[in-house]
Amino acid sequence: MRFHGLCGAAALTLALSSGAFAQQANLDLVEPVAEYKLYVSEQVSKLVMDTTAFTAAVKAGDVAKAKALFAPTRLSYEAIEPIAELFSDLDAAIDSRADDYENGEANPEFPGFHRIEYGLWEKNSTDGLAPVADKLLADVKELDSRIAALTFPPEKVVGGAAVLMEEVAATKISGEEDRYSHTDLWDFRGNFDGARKIVDLVRPLIAKKEAKFLKTVDANFAQVDGILSKYKKGDGYVTYDKLTEADRKVLATAVNTLAEDLSTLRGKLGLD
Amino acid sequence: MSSPESQRADGPSRLIVPAVVCAGLLAVAGGVAFYYASQTANRPVEAGIVTVTVGDKACDPMAITVPAGRSVFEIRNISNRPIEWEILDGVMVLDERENIAPGFKSQLATRLKPGVYDITCGLLSNPRGQLTVTASAHSEAERARPPLKAFIGPLSEYKVYLTLQSGELARRTASLAAAIDAGDLEAARAAYAEARLSYRHIETVSGRIADLENVIDPVAAYLAGRENDPGFVGFHRIEYGLWGTGGTDGLKPVANKLAADASALKSRLRALKLEPVDLAGSAVREAQRLADGPIISGEGLYSGNDLAEFAAAVDGLEKPVSLMMPLVGEASPTTAKSIADAFAATRAKIARFAAADARKRYADLPADERKALAASFTTLAQAISKVNATLGME
Numbered sequence: 001m002r003f004h005g006l007c008g009a010a011a012l013t014l015a016l017s018s019g020a021f022a023q024q025a026n027l028d029l030v031e032p033v034a035e036y037k038l039y040v041s042e043q044v045s046k047l048v049m050d051t052t053a054f055t056a057a058v059k060a061g062d063v064a065k066a067k068a069l070f071a072p073t074r075l076s077y078e079a080i081e082p083i084a085e086l087f088s089d090l091d092a093a094i095d096s097r098a099d100d101y102e103n104g105e106a107n108p109e110f111p112g113f114h115r116i117e118y119g120l121w122e123k124n125s126t127d128g129l130a131p132v133a134d135k136l137l138a139d140v141k142e143l144d145s146r147i148a149a150l151t152f153p154p155e156k157v158v159g160g161a162a163v164l165m166e167e168v169a170a171t172k173i174s175g176e177e178d179r180y181s182h183t184d185l186w187d188f189r190g191n192f193d194g195a196r197k198i199v200d201l202v203r204p205l206i207a208k209k210e211a212k213f214l215k216t217v218d219a220n221f222a223q224v225d226g227i228l229s230k231y232k233k234g235d236g237y238v239t240y241d242k243l244t245e246a247d248r249k250v251l252a253t254a255v256n257t258l259a260e261d262l263s264t265l266r267g268k269l270g271l272d
Numbered sequence: 273m274s275s276p277e278s279q280r281a282d283g284p285s286r287l288i289v290p291a292v293v294c295a296g297l298l299a300v301a302g303g304v305a306f307y308y309a310s311q312t313a314n315r316p317v318e319a320g321i322v323t324v325t326v327g328d329k330a331c332d333p334m335a336i337t338v339p340a341g342r343s344v345f346e347i348r349n350i351s352n353r354p355i356e357w358e359i360l361d362g363v364m365v366l367d368e369r370e371n372i373a374p375g376f377k378s379q380l381a382t383r384l385k386p387g388v389y390d391i392t393c394g395l396l397s398n399p400r401g402q403l404t405v406t407a408s409a410h411s412e413a414e415r416a417r418p419p420l421k422a423f424i425g426p427l428s429e430y431k432v433y434l435t436l437q438s439g440e441l442a443r444r445t446a447s448l449a450a451a452i453d454a455g456d457l458e459a460a461r462a463a464y465a466e467a468r469l470s471y472r473h474i475e476t477v478s479g480r481i482a483d484l485e486n487v488i489d490p491v492a493a494y495l496a497g498r499e500n501d502p503g504f505v506g507f508h509r510i511e512y513g514l515w516g517t518g519g520t521d522g523l524k525p526v527a528n529k530l531a532a533d534a535s536a537l538k539s540r541l542r543a544l545k546l547e548p549v550d551l552a553g554s555a556v557r558e559a560q561r562l563a564d565g566p567i568i569s570g571e572g573l574y575s576g577n578d579l580a581e582f583a584a585a586v587d588g589l590e591k592p593v594s595l596m597m598p599l600v601g602e603a604s605p606t607t608a609k610s611i612a613d614a615f616a617a618t619r620a621k622i623a624r625f626a627a628a629d630a631r632k633r634y635a636d637l638p639a640d641e642r643k644a645l646a647a648s649f650t651t652l653a654q655a656i657s658k659v660n661a662t663l664g665m666e
Contacts, residue, residue, distance in 0.1 A: 025421040027547070033428035038435065089363040092396055099353050100396050109397075151429040151595060154421070163370075170371035271421070272381075 025270035029154050032201035036157050039197055040080045044144045047076040051140045055133035058116055061126045070120065071183035071236060074113060078190025079197070080147075081167060082160025087146055093139045097177070112136055114180075121180035155271040158202060162262035164195035169255045173248065175240045185237035189228060195262065196221055206268055213268070217261055220254045227251055321346050321379070324391070324401075326355055326372075331393035334401040340386045340411030345369075348377040351394050359403060360390040385602075386411055415602050417664030423548035426595035430551060431544075433591050434474055438538040441470035445534040448510070449527035452520045460523075461514050465577055467534075468507065472584035476558040476592065477541065477550075484537050488530065491571065506530055508573075515574035549666075551592040552659035559589055559656065563649035568642055570635045578634035579626045582645075586622065589652070590615055596659055604662045607655075614655040618648045 050073040057066040077084060077095065085091040092100065094112045101107035105118050111132060119129050171177040172188040199217060207214065227247050231238050243251075266272050325332040325348045347357045349372045358368040359382065366389060367382040386407040390400040414422075444467035451459035471478070471489070479485055488506045495501035499512055505526055513523045562585060572578040593611065601608040625637065625645065660666045 025419075025424060027420065027424065027427065027545070029424045030427045030431060030545075033424060034431035034435070037428065037432045041432075085368075086365050087363055088358060088360055088365050088392075091365075096396065102395060102397060151425040154424040154428070166370070 025154065028205050029158075029202075029269060029271075032205070033152055033154050033157050035201050036198065037152050039201075040083050040147060040152075043076040043080045044084075044147050047073070047080075048140055048144050050076065051137050055137045058120075058126050058133040059130045063120060063124060063126055066116070066126060067120050067181070070113075070117060070181060071178075071186035074183075075186055075190040077113075078167075078187045079194035081191065081194065082156055082163045082198075083147060083150070083152065084143060086150070086156065087143065090139055090143050090146070094136065094143065112139070114178075117178065117180045155266055157198065158269050158271050159263075159266045161195045161198040161265055162259055164191040164198075165255055165259035165262055167191050169252070169259050173252050173255060178240070182239035182241055183237070184240040185228065185231055185243070189237065192221075192224060192228065195258070199262070199265075202265070202269060210268060213261065213264075217258065220258045220261070223254045224251060224258070227254075320344075323348065324357070325350055326357060326394050327351050328394065329398055331391060331401040334393070334399075335404070336391070336401070337404040337406060338384065339408045340384060340405050341408055342381060342383050345380045345382075346377055347372055347380065349374055353394075355394050356392070358392040359384070360392065360400070361387065418599050418603075420548070422599060423551075426551060426592075426599075427546055427548065429595050430546065430592050431542075434477060434541045434544070435538070437470055437473040437588075438478075438534070438541045441467060441474065442531070442534045442538050444470055445527075445531040449524070449531045452510070452523045452527045455520050457514065457520055460510075460520055461575070464507075464510060464514060464575065465580070468572075468577065468581055469584040471507070472581050473588040473591070474537075474541065475585065476554045476588050477544070477546075478537055479558060479561070480554070481537065481540055484533055484540065488533050488537065492573075493569070506533070511572065511574045515576075548663075549660050551596055552656050555589045555593050556653050556657045558585075559649050559653035563646040563653065567646040567649055568639075570642075572634065576633035576635065579622055583619070583622050583626075586615065586618055589656075593656055593659065596663070600659055600662055604658075607658045607662045611655045611659070614648075614652040618645075618652050621645055621648050 050069070054066060054069040054073040057069055084094070092111075095114070096110070096112060097114055098104035098107075098110055098118070101110045104110070105122075110118075113136065115132050116129055116136065119125060119127070119132075168188055168191045172184045172191065175182065175184050177187055178184045199214075199221075203214065227250060228237070230247070231243065321344045322336060322338060323346045324336065328351045345357075347355075347369055349355050352374050354374065355372050356368055356370040357372065357378075357380070359366045366384065367380060369378045369380045372378045384403075384405045386405050389403045389405065391403050393399065393401055444463060448460060448463035448467050451463050475489075478488075486503075489508070490503060490506055491508055492498040492501070492504055492512070495503050498504070499516075504512075507530065509526050510523055510530065513519060513521070513526075562582070566578075567582065570578050572581060593615075597608055597611070600611070621644070625641070
């Protein structure tokens with residue numbers, strides 16, 4: 001049985017051998033993956049710093065300050081999501097939504113950023129949030145040390161560009177993620193920056209062979225960037241409800257195209 | 273432990289016979305046949321699409337078995353809320369599909385190694401299902417000879433380590449130069465000791481960048497004019513001043529030059545391209561070099577800080593090797609264990625000397641004790657030297 005199977009497979013491949021072989025991953029990926037880890041390390045250091053200030057405001061009962069720090073703090077988390085969400089326990093603890101829990105917001109297990117967001121915006125209060133804040137800070141610090149110890153899987157790094165744009169398509173365009181604060185455009189910016197960073201890092205490896213692909217991707221990035229910039233306010237962004245229907249549609253199209261195009265990046269680099 | 277081990281030992285010999293017969297038959301058909309036969313005898317098996325239906329309380333089925341390699345899962349969400357479906361190895365997500373809306377389905381294509389994993393089934397509080405990935409001829413072959421792709425992560429991670437540690441070295445040598453400039457002997461001595469630890473962390477690789485090594489770390493014993501030789505610069509020249517002649521006088525230009533050389537080293541390491549064989553290869557060379565020279569002669573001749581430096585050197589040896597250990601552990605648990613044991617034994621020996629001779633200078637340790645420590649580094653070098661062959665790279 002085994003004998004026939006092996007011979008069959010070998011003969012079949014022999015017959016097909018004139019065709020093109022799939023692209024094989026090579027060591028040119030070492031540099032971009034290393035640079036990406038350095039980028040993620042910087043972002044997570046910033047996340048720890050920002051979360052320290054954010055949770056201190058929550059614990060001090062300063063609702064206005066906590067609200068002001070919520071979205072900017074999340075920005076660096078959203079930028080590194082392809083790596084952060086590799087740790088299922090921490091991702092759930094830091095960034096899960098009420099939908100992940102029976103009885104939603106009423107479930108005392110509902111933790112992390114969105115639990116605090118719910119308290120700050122829906123109840124305009126920090127009541128009962130001190131332990132949630134302590135836990136969030138501890139989890140973010142744990143994320144920092146786990147990332148430091150992690151060897152980044154190259155397919156997660158390269159695949160991360162598409163993951164981030166899919167994330168935008170599924171949770172930001174709909175206004176699902178930051179449903180209480182409507183600060184989705186900040187998270188959108190984080191996801192967007194994270195995706196563009198990955199493309200920029202692998203760009204030298206595909207610049208020649210995939211010039212047309214990169215041109216399309218760059219054009220869509222530029223379009224999204226342009227629309228996002230229209231909604232800038234101070235250091236950040238206006239609330240999601242200010243987005244016009246026309247811009248939302250253009251964003252949706254560009255983001256979906258990007259998600260689809262970037263999903264081929266792994267294959268182009270031999271990582272499928 | 274013993275039964276999977278013996279199965280593995282059987283694996284290759286069972287495969288040799290058909291592969292050889294196969295190759296022989298195909299060679300008749302054409303000159304290139306042998307090459308392709310050997311390349312494809314262990315081709316991955318591709319499973320059909322595996323359907324997983326996620327309801328309000330559980331997955332259907334709750335237990336799935338697929339062969340190692342690429343699998344395609346189709347996840348159907350028949351629950352009443354959006355779900356993400358994850359394949360988990362402990363807390364680590366191996367792969368996932370996010371945001372599958374109620375009533376929708378989504379496909380996930382992924383490559384899996386043999387093992388038993390969890391799958392998530394909707395709400396975080398729902399029980400998890402089990403995914404068993406069984407070994408295939410292809411996965412067994414990759415265990416003994418991992419594909420090039422398997423080394424991208426380890427090489428990248430080592431590059432990150434070298435970048436961060438050489439950044440630290442550049443900062444610490446700059447602090448050393450500042451303390452010397454300020455004429456602060458105590459601060460200079462402390463900064464020197466710190467900077468040496470960073471240097472030890474990267475010496476596994478930086479020791480091979482000869483031009484910089486010769487200006488950063490030359491020792492007097494190798495110079496014709498010893499301490500008076502104009503080539504006596506870098507770390508040990510500063511050490512000689514700070515401990516030997518007890519002052520910071522005249523060290524300013526030497527310290528500034530050292531800081532500049534450390535910055536140059538950082539750029540050089542950032543541009544360095546390493547191959548998979550270099551991770552273990554560099555560690556073997558450095559462990560043996562330490563055993564042959566510095567451990568016997570001592571290297572902190574003036575500061576007497578040798579043991580702390582040797583402990584840092586072990587950290588520097590262990591980093592690149594540790595990155596290969598998951599692969600080595602899969603290919604040969606015995607080799608992995610002998611390497612782990614050799615590291616533990618070397619560390620224990622250093623710790624014992626450090627505890628027993630806290631006030632003693634390393635140079636005053638009896639020669640046979642230094643020899644015993646050197647022997648430990650030689651054993652370590654020998655254990656690490658098995659890595660490349662274990663992974664089919666020799």
